[in-house]
Amino acid sequence: MKKILFPLLSVLLIAVVLFGTTWALRDVAQANAQKEHLHLMQTLLPGSENFTLEPYTGEDANIRSVHKGENGFVIETCTNGYAGEITMLIGVSNEGKVVGLRILDMSETLGLGANALTDHEFLSQFLNTTGDVAIQTGGEDAFSGATGSAGSDTETYVDGITGATVTSKAIARSVNSAVAYVTGADIDSGATSWGG
Amino acid sequence: MKNSKYFLITTLAVVMGMALLVMTLVRTFVPMAVLPQLDIPNMVLVGVVALLLEHYLTGGSKGGYVGIFLMSALAFGLLPLAAFFAQPLEALKLAAVGGGVFTVIAWIFRSMQERLSSGPVAKIAPVMGALGLYLAAQCFAGLL
Numbered sequence: 001m002k003k004i005l006f007p008l009l010s011v012l013l014i015a016v017v018l019f020g021t022t023w024a025l026r027d028v029a030q031a032n033a034q035k036e037h038l039h040l041m042q043t044l045l046p047g048s049e050n051f052t053l054e055p056y057t058g059e060d061a062n063i064r065s066v067h068k069g070e071n072g073f074v075i076e077t078c079t080n081g082y083a084g085e086i087t088m089l090i091g092v093s094n095e096g097k098v099v100g101l102r103i104l105d106m107s108e109t110l111g112l113g114a115n116a117l118t119d120h121e122f123l124s125q126f127l128n129t130t131g132d133v134a135i136q137t138g139g140e141d142a143f144s145g146a147t148g149s150a151g152s153d154t155e156t157y158v159d160g161i162t163g164a165t166v167t168s169k170a171i172a173r174s175v176n177s178a179v180a181y182v183t184g185a186d187i188d189s190g191a192t193s194w195g196g
Numbered sequence: 197m198k199n200s201k202y203f204l205i206t207t208l209a210v211v212m213g214m215a216l217l218v219m220t221l222v223r224t225f226v227p228m229a230v231l232p233q234l235d236i237p238n239m240v241l242v243g244v245v246a247l248l249l250e251h252y253l254t255g256g257s258k259g260g261y262v263g264i265f266l267m268s269a270l271a272f273g274l275l276p277l278a279a280f281f282a283q284p285l286e287a288l289k290l291a292a293v294g295g296g297v298f299t300v301i302a303w304i305f306r307s308m309q310e311r312l313s314s315g316p317v318a319k320i321a322p323v324m325g326a327l328g329l330y331l332a333a334q335c336f337a338g339l340l
Contacts, residue, residue: 003201010206015277015278018278018279021217021220021279022280037227040228107232107233109338
């Protein structure tokens, strides 16, 4: 029994230290999170200073929240990657053009999918696209961003990350969903709500 | 205390505690940073670091797997909960998975350790074994 007591006490002591630290820092953490979130949205959608959270009532399960700025939207998306969900913030102008994107959270494989976090060459391909983005891998047409519109005339192809096709497609799906929200396009057919 | 077969739990708690403390500070002061999740590969990473610490501090120990499972489950469940990285239900899941994962890697690591316990290679072999276990965990998580 004595043998177990010391490890048990060490677990409990460390738990108390963690709880105390987190509790003491909670106000600072909350303030910093709000400040950083606003700063990030301003970076993703240049020209917008203030954002209002808009209720999302659509059926696209990839969209988590919508923040409306003066000249566009910052949309939080969540899609399934290779090893878990990938959460992103995507800035889309009122004209339906992607002006900024950032990965907020992911748990992809180190050295492969996780490279998406810092692979600026890959991420920058999505800038200025207007939706219907598809991933091209190995010189062939890989399936698109799974919007169901592979092969359409309006598709924009971007190069996927080597060894991380699933992750690349998940990011493309996020971008397509975000743009579709702004343009009113149906992500299943590519058609717009006004019949375009 | 160093010769206790449960010294491993103390090293596990210290490694996990340090990792969670760093994550808490990062979450507070760099809130937009992408933090690692408590998934199987990261549980294995924490576990192998704890096993290596135990190995180099005490020379390792044997047996006690039921106790190791229960105590490591407590550590994997309670510590993320205390640091607000998991909700109560999620903490229960982490406890079950973490306890299982840690017990299995402790058994594998110790088996490897026994077979590489002599000669000049013995000093670095545990580190290489731990690295192999971590890579295997990444492959396993990919299969899941």
